[in-house]
Amino acid sequence: MVRSPIDWRNTWQARRQVRIRPMQVTFDPHFGEHGLSDSFAVACCDDFGYGRRALDVLGDQVTPETVTMEIGPGSGALTFPLARRVARVVAIERSLPTVAFLMEKLAEAGLTNVEVRQEDWSELDITTLQDQFDLAICSHFLWQVGDLETHLHKMERASRRLCAVIQPAGRTPLVVETWTAVTGRPYDGRFEPDADLFPYLILREWGRRVHVRTFDYTVERDAAQLERYVTGFIAKHELMTVALRDRIAAHVAPYMRDGRHVDHGQAVVLWWPVPDVSSISRALTDVAESCSAE
């Protein structure tokens, strides 16, 4: 295997440090908890259009017989459409409140073919799930991952057929504009969700034939959801006071139309067939050998 001359490992860690930061909100210690119900409400609004479109890209590779593992389901943007299309979903979610929330919403929707397991994917012994699935998939999960190679390797171990990674591409201009308006500083890309280039690079290094497609989706938010959405990003980098929140609210208010803000996004789907186990172990041996040689 030829190792890429691109130093993506350090770049990944540096970008992750900017992306994965706790929010600092002075006026509401429970601010982050709105994220779950807000993201569910937004996804519900167009009957999980983001997840439906992502699965449309995979087409007839996802069938009523497909047994699926989803990593990091969150409030279910992908889980609901998956559950409607496939035989069974095992969803691995670390956060206990999120597991409880998702199980309640799935039960309300009458979807009984999803097993939500409260487990930390990075700690999970993948041999317990080896080759049990036709599809291993994650959506909007990549920035949660410290070690991308191990993540992709575990996905391949879990699936006997297909793996897929879905990741939003580009941040809504309103978040970017608001950042500049309220901080007075230029935008340096700190909120960009784009992470798909990293797994693409790794998988190509491993010799995988990776398919790539983008799709468009639309989300709608009411005024309170929009304000919390934009505030949440900025609160990762600025101490969020009532005064700053009010400036954000004033900045985003003119963008509302008839009580809604409509946002058009794009996302990337990467998918690749899982090779047989012997070639995976060869690739891993290569990685281990070249890491120890560094």
Ligand SMILES: C[S@@+](CC[C@H](N)C(=O)[O-])C[C@H]1O[C@@H](n2cnc3c(N)ncnc32)[C@H](O)[C@@H]1O
């Ligand atoms: C950004 S949300 C994505 C939710 C959803 N998949 C979507 O497309 O909108 C990431 C989710 O992954 C979960 N998560 C983060 N790290 C995890 C880990 N190590 N194991 C399992 N779940 C994890 C978080 O709790 C959160 O629910």
